[in-house]
Amino acid sequence: MSTATSTAAGRTGTKPATMAQALQRALRDSLAEDPAVHVMGEDVGTLGGVFRITDGLAKEFGEDRVTDTPLAEAGILGTAVGMAMYGLRPVVEMQFDAFAYPAFEQLISHVAKMRNRTKGAMPLPLTIRVPYGGGIGGVEHHCDSSEAYYIATPGLHVVTPATVEDAYGLLRASIASDDPVIFLEPKRLYWSKGSWNPEAPTAVEPIGKAVVRRTGRSATLITYGPSVPVCMEAAEAAQAEGWDLEVVDLRSLVPFDDETVCASVRRTGRAVVVHESGGFGGPGGEIAARVTERCFHHLEAPVLRVAGFDIPYPPPMLERHHLPGVDRILDAVARLQWESEGGLEGGSV
Amino acid sequence: MSTATSTAAGRTGTKPATMAQALQRALRDSLAEDPAVHVMGEDVGTLGGVFRITDGLAKEFGEDRVTDTPLAEAGILGTAVGMAMYGLRPVVEMQFDAFAYPAFEQLISHVAKMRNRTKGAMPLPLTIRVPYGGGIGGVEHHCDSSEAYYIATPGLHVVTPATVEDAYGLLRASIASDDPVIFLEPKRLYWSKGSWNPEAPTAVEPIGKAVVRRTGRSATLITYGPSVPVCMEAAEAAQAEGWDLEVVDLRSLVPFDDETVCASVRRTGRAVVVHESGGFGGPGGEIAARVTERCFHHLEAPVLRVAGFDIPYPPPMLERHHLPGVDRILDAVARLQWESEGGLEGGSV
Amino acid sequence: MVSTRTGRSTPVMEQRGTHQPTPPPAWKPRTDPAPLLPDPEPYRVLGTSRAAEADSTLLLKLYGELVRGRRYNAQATALTKQGRLAVYPSTTGQEAAEVAAAMVLQEQDWLFPSYRDTLAAVARGLDPVQALGLLRGDWHTGYDPYEHRIAPLSTPLATQLPHAVGLAHAARLKGDDVVALAMVGDGGTSEGDFHEALNFAAVWQAPVVFLVQNNGFAISVPLAKQTAAPSLAHKAVGYGMPGRLVDGNDAAAMHEVLSEAVRNARAGRGPTLVEAVTYRMDAHTNADDATRYRSDAEVETWRAHDPVALMERELTGRGLLDEQRIEAVRQDAEEFAARLRQGMNADPVLDPMDLFTHVYAEQTSQLREQAAQLRAELDAEAEAEAASGAEQER
Amino acid sequence: MVSTRTGRSTPVMEQRGTHQPTPPPAWKPRTDPAPLLPDPEPYRVLGTSRAAEADSTLLLKLYGELVRGRRYNAQATALTKQGRLAVYPSTTGQEAAEVAAAMVLQEQDWLFPSYRDTLAAVARGLDPVQALGLLRGDWHTGYDPYEHRIAPLSTPLATQLPHAVGLAHAARLKGDDVVALAMVGDGGTSEGDFHEALNFAAVWQAPVVFLVQNNGFAISVPLAKQTAAPSLAHKAVGYGMPGRLVDGNDAAAMHEVLSEAVRNARAGRGPTLVEAVTYRMDAHTNADDATRYRSDAEVETWRAHDPVALMERELTGRGLLDEQRIEAVRQDAEEFAARLRQGMNADPVLDPMDLFTHVYAEQTSQLREQAAQLRAELDAEAEAEAASGAEQER
């Protein structure tokens, strides 16, 4: 796996761990440091969550801090809003992406708006963890990439890690944030491994900074979450075809780091946005549009998008046809109008 | 009001009517022609709806066909799903945009997916009418432009009229469609007037065709729903500054009429997308991105966007600062890099 | 013997006859529902033998609040006609439930009003101009919720109920003595959020009181189209909490029942659902036309059961309403109305830049850009105005 | 007299004393809750004096279905181990409720299963390979819902309940004789959709039966953390429909109570809520580890109350289970399992292009473009494979 930052790999004290472990540790450290932090959701207590992210926390911190709720997502988020009103910092788990939908009214009409409606008097410091995306052979309603809904809702932060270090760092920062954060956990990276320093893990501050995972000169792949490792792989593969690709991991969709993204695109002159979410009305349109608005005269080709198809998420046996993979990314890179340029390092068509 | 198509204005038998009247007539004609059509929602019966769109229908067709439901949006849409399963064609009214959110789980997980999950065996011919948008001095939760959520959900059609004729024609076509349609009604156009022919009103078929509301050579304004009249006004005003603007009314966001839009942009070489919905993650990003992908070498400037700010909808006394108006559109047109071109008809900066 | 693949080791041959004493594992209902069931008749005090036990001081206090509340409704409605309020959902006829809801709470408690319940907020001490901020249109929530511990008026129906549960639960976890009282309409009880809130409250034994004002209608939809339940208070049984049915126009009864519910919540005995049976005398809002869905005769029946008049009768019967008292109460209500008029007639100070200030704790770069755009537009506008002013002066 | 601004014309001076016979307008609870309340003990037939009245033919039929159902659960679980099923939520221990739900319906009726209820679908006549399609992963709904009038298995909990109400309501409006039976778990009763569905059903008097299988757990969450209600059946009262509590492991009791509920629905007497008290003997799914949240001892208590064994005892007591009968039932179950194995061992035929075929009635141009892209990729893949095949042959 090439998901760890290159800087982390060389540090002393680093060890391999899974993203699931890093997330669990982030919850544990947050609970330990701040008595206002409460974890709640379906099966997060005794069971430790269906993905075991909250494993052991109820035992360590008690059922009042780590609570198995009744099975009702609007109720979970709605009561968390009330708890946040009283000064707590609830961390809510939605069991799967599609099961967050019953809570959308609470999310859109209250969570996202409360600070604003009260002129800042009533901030809602709550984190909503949503395991999202596919690639794990899950049946319908278990594999949605629902980020388009969240980013179109002002008042929410939308954060998603792609590495083990970031899983810890971004979750800590999200829980510490005084604003509501949608924390999207790429399901299929739960068991991905990366090196990190469990002795001194740190929060990623501030939320909203993208990171260049790989530098390159030919074109920029703009991506996040589950698609970051795929893009890293694509970048490796591209080398054989003579393209030196830069990979930008957004880490947060809201706030959006225009600066890092545009600096990269201005350098490379070409960009492909890659995500698993459906293309139409997905984040890729926003990203492509804003990059084009800001970097038009640096662009040698239109910003292209590689995304999931505009279909309901496929059944397990067909999902591989849906997910953006290395080939589809390389195909898009090939369509970045290299021929009109000339002089590019082996630019194939 | 310049919302009527120029062709309609001259026809014999045309009369002025409001969009509300045209919508009411569309419902009435649909109920009369097809016994499978049922209208349901909060206050749609005896009261005739808070906007009076269903006025008189319960009396004419009986409470079994036009039904006041209990106050529960998920229940309304969920029971409508069951009715559609049994072969009816429910037309559901959501009282206001933000009150459709409680029904989002039913919408995303069932309405949008049912045909696909059952390999076509169980289509859901239902229409969901959503009064949307601001500009009527409504308080919070009554003025949302929620189209971003709908267009990011494959399986739904998303339709919105901007003229009296289209209100009738598109609603008839939506009800007749064998797929679920989100029918977005621009609240502040309910009382807008246009000429139409009430003797022989017709459905707009097929759903998914944009229409050029005004031809022009300098740049294309791509818009829909409540922003169409604003763009028409802006186009008139632009003439004084030497710009001859084309205005494309999308009429449906899904399906998206790439052909009409791109033909226009290829002709004009410049485009501004205008909508009231928030910019970030809104439809404008998708539109700008796909136009750029398809028309890159015809573009003299990046496709720009004029949209609502990325904030919760403002209170009544401040909404005018939020809504995209003529000035903001003209400002965007001015930023379409006219100077780099030269030779343009009086191109101001 | 057929293998049933249970791995069960009980030898089947021992099982004979139809009357086996198989122990049915844990499935007896855990609670006797009887104490949870509401009485078949709404609880009343005024006009019944119970009235004799009611404390005069309390009744006089309630009376003062009722009269003031009635005056508030009249004044707010008048303000809509003067264009000072965009819209007003009146509680004329519902004053008893509104003021009792506020009066039974202690200072540290929380009130969770629905969009209609500005009167309850005002009765709790909120400046009425602030209470009406939402409906005036200068901002969403017109007040700081922490000042009087009043949550923002909730427009999306029933959505505030889980908030009340969460807040009360949080306070209890912290060991604080706080009760939350949440208000909702008859229509709102049909929403999923009502169900989820009551269920969470009962499971957590949170110190919450749910007050349903059954005023007969959800806009135009009468109760018969809303529910087939024996009463809305009967819904409590399904959550394992007591349900109480009260005459919502009887301020003394409302005060007594809500006080008891609050007391129980405070003592750790969990939540209560209270249904106040009342009637919305005015249309849904000033924008509504109630003649479309109900008869004047029905309204008149309820006029005979007016909450202010009920209390007046009681106090008159006790000989407590002398000229001086009446004048003082009237005076107080008039002064209150005058202050409200005055406050609402002053134009609110608006800063369009506020649109960007409170979306996040810290402005994102996108919002900074957009704020700069608006700033520039406003400056240009101001400049143009100044220029045209200078033009005119010349 | 203080003006209360009601415009009320009743002269106040007439109102004296505390005992006024003010007519309280329409607020008496409309129904007596008594007939809606479930009995305090779950209804049982087997092992009680009621068993004597049970029809032997029916009991034998139920027994056959139970044994087959048990075998089905064992086979499906085995298929997960062989990698032929991604995941299987077993109903071992719940067979009585599952098969009774199917058996009480007539051909024209509809079943609305939750994700766990493949057995009910199979007992209604659905090919088990099709029933397991979702869990096998070749498509979402593995069958045509109209063929056996079985709605798609619903993964989002409780969301199928309003569908059942809408369908039953539509059939009734059309004058068709159709009843819908909708299944949900104890956990699912906490969802807002449960509440809204039951309320709509009662208001519309729709011909629906709601069957809650209270199997003690929602994954790991026990009933005590899910509700504080006396029983889940008590929730019926709040909607104005009868609630029935049944021993969910007693197939005869389940059949009787559900039959009566279906009969009432069919006769226009409205919906019923039935709570079947049962127990999930296996883990939530094969992927779950139940030892994390419950003790073996608890599981063992329930093993003594096994639905198959209960029926066996009754039939044995009646002397109806001779060698031949037992062998026939066993044989039937084995053949059934063999067919299932065989069906599941055949690889399903997959066409990736199906991804684009059923999203809309007519493909949009966007989807046509995307389908073309996939088509090209698949063609290239096939070409590459053919080429490498040719390469190897050379």
Ligand SMILES: Cc1ncc(C[n+]2csc(CCOP(=O)(O)OP(=O)(O)O)c2C)c(N)n1
């Ligand atoms: C979730 C939601 N759906 C719809 C509405 C629109 N609406 C506003 S008031 C109202 C009726 C409310 O009736 P009820 O709950 O009885 O309260 P009342 O108005 O009688 O106080 C409706 C449908 C809303 N505000 N919120």
Ligand SMILES: Cc1ncc(C[n+]2csc(CCOP(=O)(O)OP(=O)(O)O)c2C)c(N)n1
């Ligand atoms: C809306 C929704 N939320 C969460 C889930 C995840 N989930 C699947 S099964 C389950 C537990 C269901 O418990 P219960 O309703 O008692 O049914 P059982 O599994 O016992 O049959 C949960 C939480 C889901 N499928 N749907």
Ligand SMILES: [Mg+2]
């Ligand atoms: Mg009401």
Ligand SMILES: [Mg+2]
């Ligand atoms: Mg269960």
